[in-house]
Amino acid sequence: NPLLFYKITDVSVCFEFLDIIGIMRNQAGRYECKASNDVATPDFKYVNVVVNYPPTIQKIQSSETPVGRVGMLQCDANAVPKPEFEWFKDDKRMTNTQSINIQMLGTTTILVFSNVSEEDYGNYTCVASNRLGIQYASVFLFRPGTGRDINSSPCVSQSLWLLVVCITLLFFNC
Numbered sequence: 001n002p003l004l005f006y007k008i009t010d011v012s013v014c015f016e017f018l019d020i021i022g023i024m025r026n027q028a029g030r031y032e033c034k035a036s037n038d039v040a041t042p043d044f045k046y047v048n049v050v051v052n053y054p055p056t057i058q059k060i061q062s063s064e065t066p067v068g069r070v071g072m073l074q075c076d077a078n079a080v081p082k083p084e085f086e087w088f089k090d091d092k093r094m095t096n097t098q099s100i101n102i103q104m105l106g107t108t109t110i111l112v113f114s115n116v117s118e119e120d121y122g123n124y125t126c127v128a129s130n131r132l133g134i135q136y137a138s139v140f141l142f143r144p145g146t147g148r149d150i151n152s153s154p155c156v157s158q159s160l161w162l163l164v165v166c167i168t169l170l171f172f173n174c
Contacts, residue, residue, distance in 0.1 A: 025051050028080075054133025055079035060126060062140040071113040073139045075126030078107060083128040085109035094124070113141065 020027060028051040036042035055077045065071035077083045087094035087102060087109070094111065096102055099120075101112040109128075113120050126137045 020049070023049075023051055025053055025080075027051060050080060052080045052132055055083040055128035055130055055135045057126065057128055057135050057137045060137045060139045062142070064142055064144050064146075065113070065116045066144055067116055067118060069116055071116045071120065071141050073111040073124055073126075073141060074108065075110075075128065075137060075139060076108045077126075077128035077135065079128065079130045079132070081130050081132075083107060083130050086127040086129075087111050088125040088127065089122055111139075116141070 028049055031047050031049055033045045033047065034042055035045075056079065057075060057077045059074070059076040061072075061074035063071045063073055073087075075085065077085070085102075085104060094100060094102065099114050099117075101114065103110040103112060109126065111124065111126075121141055121143055124139045124141065126139055128135050128137075
C-alpha cells in the first residue's frame with residue numbers, strides 16, 4: 001500500500017490508501033482504518049464502501065386469479081443503486097389506472113389488478129434497471145385451470161402420464 005508523506009512545518013502527515021481491485025458485492029460494508037504510533041493513543045476512522053452493480057432479478061411471482069378477483073404479480077431485484085421498475089404487457093408500458101396499481105416497495109414491485117378481467121390475462125414483463133444495466137423477467141397472470149402452476153411453469157402431470165403410457169406402449173410393441 002502506498003504511503004504519502006507531507007511535511008507541514010515540523011509535523012509529518014501520513015496517508016494510507018487501500019486499493020481493492022476487482023471488488024465484489026459481498027465486500028461492501030464498513031471498513032476501519034487505525035493509525036497508531038508509540039507516542040499517542042491510536043486513532044480510528046471508519047469508511048463505508050459501496051459496491052455498485054446492475055440489477056439481478058431474484059424472484060418473480062405469477063398469479064392464478066379468477067375473473068373479478070384481486071390479482072398480483074411480483075418482481076424482486078437486487079441492485080446498487082436501487083433499481084427502477086417498469087411493467088409491460090406485450091409492447092405496452094403499464095401505468096396506474098382505475099383497475100391497475102403499480103406499487104414500489106424498496107427492491108420489489110407489485111402489479112395489482114383490483115378486478116381481474118379476461119383482457120388482463122397474459123404474459124407481463126418486469127423490467128429492473130439502473131445506470132449500470134437492465135434485466136427482464138416474464139410473469140404471468142392466468143385463469144385458474146389453464147395448465148400453469150403458481151411459479152409459471154406448465155403443469156406436466158397429465159403430459160408426463162401420457163408420455164409414460166406412450167413409451168410403455170412403444171417398448172412392449174417392439
